[in-house]
Amino acid sequence: MNQNLKAGFDSGELRTNDWWLGECKCVILFVCNAGRNDVRLFSNETFGLVGRLLRRDVRTVIAPPAPLRHDLPAIWLDPFLESLWQGESIGAAHAKACAVIRAQFPHPCAWGALQLFGEHRLSFVREEIEPALQR
Numbered sequence: 669m670n671q672n673l674k675a676g677f678d679s680g681e682l683r684t685n686d687w688w689l690g691e692c693k694c695v696i697l698f699v700c701n702a703g704r705n706d707v708r709l710f711s712n713e714t715f716g717l718v719g720r721l722l723r724r725d726v727r728t729v730i731a732p733p734a735p736l737r738h739d740l741p742a743i744w745l746d747p748f749l750e751s752l753w754q755g756e757s758i759g760a761a762h763a764k765a766c767a768v769i770r771a772q773f774p775h776p777c778a779w780g781a782l783q784l785f786g787e788h789r790l791s792f793v794r795e796e797i798e799p800a801l802q803r
């Protein structure tokens with residue numbers, strides 16, 4: 669299984685220390701509020717699932733910090749993966765996929781729903797993208 673880009677479709681409990689993350693470079697969470705970060709009391713440090721994943725050496729996390737409209741992931745994912753297949757960086761692929769959303773839903777809560785955290789210049793070679801395209 670490709671260790672750099674994984675798709676998880678399990679509705680079970682996610683723990684950031686689970687073995688299946690392995691050497692994964694990018695995690696995309698289509699889960700409402702998964703990108704939410706809360707501030708710790710008496711500290712400038714934030715905590716949340718995104719921060720925990722980035723501290724576990726995941727280089728990029730894409731997640732919504734608020735509720736996510738149910739039909740957005742299906743619209744967003746194909747242009748995102750196609751851009752990665754063409755050799756674009758995660759940041760460029762994210763921007764193109766959000767532009768596709770914006771063309772259909774002009775409200776910022778739709779096209780800005782999926783936020784990118786971490787390394788936006790990350791890119792993949794085609795062999796790393798092929799398993800995700802064959803879903």
